[in-house]
Amino acid sequence: MRKPTLLAYPELSPTIDISWIVSTVLQSDTSSVRREVGASPVVPLWQLIILSGIILWLYRSILFHLVGQWWHDPNFSHGFFVPLFSALIIWQERQNLAQLPLRPSWSGLPISALAMCTLVVGQLGAELFLSRSSLLILLAGLIVLFCGWTYFRALLFPWAFLILMIPIPTIIFNQITFPLQLLASRVSGLVLPLLGVPVLREGNVINLPAMALEVAEACSGIRSLMSLVALAIIYGYLMEKRLWVRWVLAFASVPIAVVANSVRIIGTGLLVQYWDPEKAEGYFHASWGWIIFVISLVMLYALHNLMSMILEKAGAKE
Incomplete structure (x- = not known):
């Protein structure tokens, strides 16, 4: 084994010579440098x-x-x-x-x-x-x-x-937010009539007999989407060894966030129609975000368990 080259370090001075730092680090033969466990960097x-x-x-x-x-x-x-x-x-x-x-x-x-x-x-x-x-x-x-x-x-x-x-650039953020608003409005406008609530949708505004619900930017689901994507990646890294399953969980967080946000708007519509319109603007409206986020995590966990069960059964048949 070749003996390591002894490097002479100059005295400290008020100025910092970055080029000397770089050349010092790269002075030895980089093809043969290897650090042993516990050795100095x-x-x-x-x-x-x-x-x-x-x-x-x-x-x-x-x-x-x-x-x-x-x-x-x-x-x-x-x-x-x-x-x-x-x-x-x-x-x-x-x-x-x-x-x-x-x-x-x-x-x-x-x-x-x-x-x-x-x-x-x-x-x-x-x-x-x-x-x-x-x-x-x-x-x-x-x-x-x-x-x-x-x-x-x-x-x-x-x-x-x-x-x-x-944070993503504002121009991209706006391009994502508005389609999410329309998507959540459309889904809610289709589901609420099935639950007995008459709906007249105008863009991102859902007109109910009791009051009108506006799916604003804060209700678009972008907030839960950004957080859920990050948590899905963390969850996949900690709980799953197969790389392709991690990718599936990360991408699945997007539709899960959209579905969960639609559930939030549908729940608000039911609250307005069958209980009290004022409740939709108070404590319940503020707490819906946390509730839906927890539901999103449960859906992500359920998806992972379902995939694991299917893969185990497929492996057992082979």
Whole structure:
């Protein structure tokens, strides 16, 4: 085995030479570098701290406003849990990651450069989605640069999951919300007459004998849809080993959210018609969201169990 090359580190100075950090990490033969379990990482800890500090300083304003949107916008309040779950995955896989070879690659530099270009374009164009997405691109570039493609492939899922913490652009959000409003209105307009409630639908407004129900943006189901997609991915990762079943659960969360939201509107219509119209605007209306979200989770769990039963029976017949 070739003896490791002893690297001479310059003295600390007030300025940070990033090019020296990168060249130091990649100085040895990357095709033969391998870290043993419990050994020190290739990159000195103090350099990682400095690099992390630079990234936090560079994205301080972007991260501040991102967290603020999670806090104030109910449509994206699930964003708090996304980085926590990614960190949990990395922590659970820490022993497997310790066994992976460290093969730093210069190909991480153009990826990092792309991230900086994306950041600049996003800042100049006041496009929040580009500015925020550039952070994920930068993380990918740094992982490849310092650890190699093997590490990045191992971290691909927790890295990709971070995309869900970034609110989608407003123009796309509106393109999704309005069709969901119309879909929920149409489904409710078809089901309510079957339950004995006369309905006259005008777009996203459902006219009942007692009052008119407007399926507004908040009632479109987009809020539960965004959260349910994230939870479906988490549930699939924790409860299912088969990759294709995880994909099915993730995609199934979309129709489940639509059906659950339609149930909410139908229930509100029945409440208005057969009980008290004022109840539809008070506590019951506010609590419907949580109730329907729980129903969505139950439906997701039932779908998973049904798929498992079918697969087990199919395997038993073979």
